[in-house]
Amino acid sequence: MKYQKLHPWNVDYKRAAEIQGRLEKSIVLICAAKNFKIIAGADVSYLPTRTIREGKRSSTGTKKGKMFYASVMVFELKTMERVEAVTASGIVDFPYIPGLLSFRESPILLKAFAKIKSNPDVIILDAQGIAHPRGIGLASHIGLLLDKPTIGCAKTRLIGDYNEVGEEMGCYSPLTVQDKVVGAVLRTRKNVKPVFVSPGHKIDLKTSIGLILKSCRGCRLPEPIRQAHNLVKKTATGKE
DNA sequence: GCGACAG
DNA sequence: ATCTTGTCGC
Numbered sequence: 001m002k003y004q005k006l007h008p009w010n011v012d013y014k015r016a017a018e019i020q021g022r023l024e025k026s027i028v029l030i031c032a033a034k035n036f037k038i039i040a041g042a043d044v045s046y047l048p049t050r051t052i053r054e055g056k057r058s059s060t061g062t063k064k065g066k067m068f069y070a071s072v073m074v075f076e077l078k079t080m081e082r083v084e085a086v087t088a089s090g091i092v093d094f095p096y097i098p099g100l101l102s103f104r105e106s107p108i109l110l111k112a113f114a115k116i117k118s119n120p121d122v123i124i125l126d127a128q129g130i131a132h133p134r135g136i137g138l139a140s141h142i143g144l145l146l147d148k149p150t151i152g153c154a155k156t157r158l159i160g161d162y163n164e165v166g167e168e169m170g171c172y173s174p175l176t177v178q179d180k181v182v183g184a185v186l187r188t189r190k191n192v193k194p195v196f197v198s199p200g201h202k203i204d205l206k207t208s209i210g211l212i213l214k215s216c217r218g219c220r221l222p223e224p225i226r227q228a229h230n231l232v233k234k235t236a237t238g239k240e
Numbered sequence: 241g242c243g244a245c246a247g
Numbered sequence: 248a249t250c251t252t253g254t255c256g257c
Contacts, residue, residue, distance in 0.1 A: 044247075048249055096248075098245040105247070128246050137246065158246045191256075196246080247248050 001113055001120075003145045009094075009107050016103045017134065024136045026144055031204045033121055033149055038083070039215055040120035041224020042072045042112065042142075044105045045236040052091050065093030068105070070112040071232040073224050074120055080215065080223055087235050088112035098158065099133045102141040113146060122149040122203065122211060126225050128158050129200035129208075131175055131183040143201025150200030151208045152183070153225060157196055165194045170213060172197075184209055188216045195220065 007019045046068040054063040067089060074084040088111040094104040105127075128137030129152030136144075137158070143150030160175040162185045169190050175183035175198065183198030186209055199208045215222035221229075 044248090046248075096247060098247090101246055126247075132246080139246095152246080154246050156246065157244095159244090 001116055001146065003110055003113065004147065006145060009103065011103070013097055013100055013103075016100050020134045020136045020141075023141065023144055024134055027130065027136060027140050028202045029130070029199055029204055030202070031149070031207045032202060036077055036121040036211060038074060038118060038120045039077045039211065039224055040072055040074045040116070040123045041125075041222065041226075041228045042070060042109055042123065043126045043225060043228040043232050044068060044070045044108060045229070045232040046092070047236060054091060063091050063093070065091040067236075068092040068108045069232050069236045070105075070108040071228045071235065072109075072112045072116050073228045073231065074116060074118045075215070075224055077211075077214065080217060082227070084116055084118050085231060086112055086115040087232065088115060089235070101127060102136075102138040105138060106141060106145070109142060110145060120148065122151065123200075124151045124153050124212070124215065124222055124224050125200065126153065126155070126221075126229065128152040128154050128196065129183065129198035131158060131160050131177070131196065131198035133159055135182075137198065137200070139198070139200030149202040151203060151211060152196070152198045152200050153212055153222060154196040154198075155193075155221070167191060172209060181205065186212060188213065188222070189218065189220050192220045
């Protein structure tokens with residue numbers, strides 16, 4: 001699928017924050033789509049211990065960084081049957097900075113999304129949506145670039161306050177930032193840590209929660225995320 | 241200055 | 248994210 005190039009990626013962290021501040025104004029939290037049939041999940045992985053150095057004598061100079069891998073998996077929502085799976089790889093040098101994760105992982109994710117043939121109605125990402133210091137986490141950012149509904153489904157908290165969540169599957173409590181609800185802490189399975197769900201783009205929180213619950217198959221994480229993670233990790237470590 | 245901090 | 252052992256619960 002195709003995506004928009006709204007800004008450059010080779011920027012410093014200060015410029016990255018400025019870009020986020022500008023893009024945040026474009027995020028839509030209204031769910032226009034009525035029927036979600038195709039759902040996709042994506043994830044990124046890499047080997048933290050090895051730094052790659054790739055000499056390019058010609059034009060672009062020397063590239064250094066780590067080899068990153070991304071995968072996108074597409075499912076039919078009704079049956080949760082997988083219809084497509086792709087991977088992509090590339091060198092990444094932007095460091096991990098809380099709040100700037102999208103500048104580290106988005107380029108490789110977009111490379112993977114460019115490969116898929118199907119046209120998902122909604123995309124789940126292992127990250128935050130609007131539950132972010134500048135209101136634009138990785139899921140929101142990707143949603144803008146792909147112009148698709150996206151949901152952030154993170155394993156831990158980045159920002160926001162919340163109360164304890166009921167133990168039963170489906171229980172949740174609102175995640176708030178200065179009295180504003182930016183997401184939900186959702187129990188996707190009994191007796192396991194809840195996940196942090198926040199709408200990314202072109203979707204509302206209620207719909208997001210429903211889709212996350214619907215795509216969970218007895219596991220803590222939704223199936224698209226879980227399987228995308230398994231594949232990308234295998235690819236990164238080169239194991240079977 | 242101190243603590244917090246998606247992956 | 249990744250490095251790690253045993254251990255509790257369904």
